[in-house]
Amino acid sequence: MNMSNxxxxxxxxxxxxxxxxxxxxxxxxxxxxxxxPRIAAGLAKHTFSPAIQITDxxxxxxxxxxxxxxxxxxxxxxxxxxxxxxxSTLWSGxxxxxxTPVQIDRYGQANISVIGDHKKPRTAMLGVRGFPGxxxxxxxxxxxxxxxxxxxxxxxxxxxxxxxxxxxxxxxxQMPKGLDLRLIVTELCVLxxxxxxxxIRIRSLHPGVTFDEVQDNTGFPVTCPSAPIPTTCMxxxxxxxxxxxxxxxxxxxxx
Numbered sequence: 001m002n003m004s005n006x007x008x009x010x011x012x013x014x015x016x017x018x019x020x021x022x023x024x025x026x027x028x029x030x031x032x033x034x035x036x037p038r039i040a041a042g043l044a045k046h047t048f049s050p051a052i053q054i055t056d057x058x059x060x061x062x063x064x065x066x067x068x069x070x071x072x073x074x075x076x077x078x079x080x081x082x083x084x085x086x087x088s089t090l091w092s093g094x095x096x097x098x099x100t101p102v103q104i105d106r107y108g109q110a111n112i113s114v115i116g117d118h119k120k121p122r123t124a125m126l127g128v129r130g131f132p133g134x135x136x137x138x139x140x141x142x143x144x145x146x147x148x149x150x151x152x153x154x155x156x157x158x159x160x161x162x163x164x165x166x167x168x169x170x171x172x173x174q175m176p177k178g179l180d181l182r183l184i185v186t187e188l189c190v191l192x193x194x195x196x197x198x199x200i201r202i203r204s205l206h207p208g209v210t211f212d213e214v215q216d217n218t219g220f221p222v223t224c225p226s227a228p229i230p231t232t233c234m235x236x237x238x239x240x241x242x243x244x245x246x247x248x249x250x251x252x253x254x255x
Contacts, residue, residue, distance in 0.1 A: 108164035111157035136176035154219035165198035195223030
């Protein structure tokens, strides 16, 4: 990726792009998995979505997003985020998570379980965890620090952990009521599910990135909107200041 015309590192650009997943989200539980999505959730709360609810990652909702690596700071707690409360929120659809699976396909089916045949995988990872239920109960977005054909795979993912929009998986055309896949942010671009049959589509290209570069690194045809393709917005000075407060140890640059 060519960021030569930008004074801001790629990490800040991806954080501000990820934060857009929760713009004007209202009072919902937000979960950003990994440093960049977590900082992005905090950025969204500090700017355009003050009503979103964020946990400390353990058992409490906090009034303010917690900075990364600042465990010595005493948070201001708003209330408990125990299993009962979290799962009640999740099942009711009042959560929007941003996750980072190891594979995703054209229709948003995602994999965190195995690489290769499930009966004899080349690599075994987390198992399906909460992906099946999460994918049909509440909105989900995605962050991928690397954009390549090992992540954006041809055909289906090796093991479907998260439901997607693949029409072949729904012979009667009836998709799960809560299936709601929103945004994808990568090192190259921002994508969504606005293509045919909710297939993955380019929403914006990061500065210096071309459509051909994205397509060459994607295992399936990417839907392209009418030209010109928008350029991903650069972070504002206010956003950069908030990001620095949320990540004083600059963990975002090592993600």
